[in-house]
Amino acid sequence: MAKRRPVGEMLVSVQLGRVVQIDAEKVSRGTFFTTDDRWLNQPVKEFLSFAFLEQTSVGKTASVLDPFAGDGHLLEVLAETYGVETSGYDIAGGQWPVNDSLKKVPNPQGSVIVTNPPYLANHSAKRKGVNSIVASYFKQGYDNLWKLALDRCLASADYVVAILPETFLLSTFPKDRLAVISVIEGQLFDDTDAPALVACFGPASVSGAGSVFINERLIGSLARIMECRGKGGRRGKPAHFNIPDGRIGLRAVDGADGNTPIEFLLAEDFDYPRSRVKVSSRLMTYLELPTLTDAELPGFVIRANQLLNSIRVESHDLVLAPFKGNMKNGRRRRRLDYELAREIIARSLS
Ligand SMILES: C[S@@+](CC[C@H](N)C(=O)[O-])C[C@H]1O[C@@H](n2cnc3c(N)ncnc32)[C@H](O)[C@@H]1O
Structure with missing residues (x-):
C-alpha cells in the first residue's frame, strides 16, 4: 500500500521520491490575494452598475458580498468606486464572520456577489500533500475548488462577478447565466501567475450571449469563439x-x-x-x-x-x-x- 505523505509535503519527483515542504494552509485555502485592480475594467463596471440598479429598483440597498473575502481588497475597491454596502465571510475569520462558503453562502440581503474564490485542482491537492484537508469537497464530484465555490455563489445570488482561472472558458462548467467575460492580460496576483478572467453572471432571465472581452476590447460572443473549435475531430480516426x-x-x-x-x-x-x-x-x-x-x-x-x-x-x-x-x-x-x-x-x- 502507498505510504501516506505527511500534510504539506509536496511530491516533486516520483522517481527520486523527493518532497518539499509547502504552506499547507495557504495551498488548501487558495490564499492568493488579488493585488491589482485591473479586474474592475469598463465591461465589468457596466455589468456591476446594472446589477446595483436592479437592486435599488426593487427598493433594496445596493450591496456586495465576498464569501471568500481574505484581506477584503475587492470589497474596499467596490466601496470606494460605488459607495455600496459591503460584507464578507472567510474560513480564516480575521475581520469577517467565519463561514465555510464551499458548503453554503448565506446571503440574506440578496447582495451582488463579487469574489475571487480558492483555486485548487483535485490532482494538485494530492501532489501537494493537502488532500486530507480538502478531500471532503472533492467527494461531491468537482475536480477544482473554484467550480464548487462558483456553484455555491450562483445558488445564493442573482448577480455574481468572479475572478476565475482562464481555463474556465474551455471547462464544461455551465455557462447559461454568463453575461460578460473579460480575459485579463497581465498579473492580478503577486504570488501566482495563474492566467485569470472575470466572469459576470446574471439571473437566467437577463443573461445574454456571454460577450467576451480581452481586457476592455470586445472580441465576440463566447458561442461564436468556441465554434472555431469545430466538432473536435470526431469524424473517424484519421491520425x-x-x-x-x-x-x-x-x-x-x-x-x-x-x-x-x-x-x-x-x-x-x-x-x-x-x-x-x-x-x-x-x-x-x-x-x-x-x-x-x-x-x-x-x-x-x-x-x-x-x-x-x-x-x-x-x-x-x-x-x-x-x-x-x-x-x-x-x-x-x-x-x-x-x-x-x-x-x-x-x-x-x-
Ligand atoms: C483567492 S483568496 C481571495 C481573497 C480575496 N477575495 C482577494 O481576492 O484578494 C481565497 C480566500 O478564500 C478563503 N477560503 C478558502 N476556503 C474557504 C471556505 N471553504 N470558506 C470560506 N472562505 C474560504 C481563504 O482563506 C482566502 O482568504
Whole structure:
C-alpha cells in the first residue's frame, strides 16, 4: 500500500521520491490575494452598475458580498468606486464572520456577489500533500475548488462577478447565466501567475450571449469563439498520436522563446527525440496519418498550419489553453489539446 505523505509535503519527483515542504494552509485555502485592480475594467463596471440598479429598483440597498473575502481588497475597491454596502465571510475569520462558503453562502440581503474564490485542482491537492484537508469537497464530484465555490455563489445570488482561472472558458462548467467575460492580460496576483478572467453572471432571465472581452476590447460572443473549435475531430480516426516513428511532428505548445509556436512539422524537420514520446505525451509528439502517402505529407503540413493559425487569429487564441506564463514577446503561451488537433487534422485532410 502507498505510504501516506505527511500534510504539506509536496511530491516533486516520483522517481527520486523527493518532497518539499509547502504552506499547507495557504495551498488548501487558495490564499492568493488579488493585488491589482485591473479586474474592475469598463465591461465589468457596466455589468456591476446594472446589477446595483436592479437592486435599488426593487427598493433594496445596493450591496456586495465576498464569501471568500481574505484581506477584503475587492470589497474596499467596490466601496470606494460605488459607495455600496459591503460584507464578507472567510474560513480564516480575521475581520469577517467565519463561514465555510464551499458548503453554503448565506446571503440574506440578496447582495451582488463579487469574489475571487480558492483555486485548487483535485490532482494538485494530492501532489501537494493537502488532500486530507480538502478531500471532503472533492467527494461531491468537482475536480477544482473554484467550480464548487462558483456553484455555491450562483445558488445564493442573482448577480455574481468572479475572478476565475482562464481555463474556465474551455471547462464544461455551465455557462447559461454568463453575461460578460473579460480575459485579463497581465498579473492580478503577486504570488501566482495563474492566467485569470472575470466572469459576470446574471439571473437566467437577463443573461445574454456571454460577450467576451480581452481586457476592455470586445472580441465576440463566447458561442461564436468556441465554434472555431469545430466538432473536435470526431469524424473517424484519421491520425494516431504519440507514435515514436510517426511521419509528422507536433509541437503542441508555444515555446517560451517566442520563435517556436505551436506547429505541425514533417518529422525530419522536428528535432524532438523520438525516444521521449510516451502514451501520455501532450506537448511534443509524433503522429501517424495512415491515409497519406509520403508525397502528400508536405501539403498536409502546410494546410494544417494555415488552419491552426486562422483559428488562432479568429478566436484571439482563446480556444487554446494557457500554458505557463508568457513568451519573450509578451504574448501568452498556449497549448493545443489533442481534441482540437484532431479537428484540424480532419479538416486539413478533407
Ligand atoms: C483567492 S483568496 C481571495 C481573497 C480575496 N477575495 C482577494 O481576492 O484578494 C481565497 C480566500 O478564500 C478563503 N477560503 C478558502 N476556503 C474557504 C471556505 N471553504 N470558506 C470560506 N472562505 C474560504 C481563504 O482563506 C482566502 O482568504
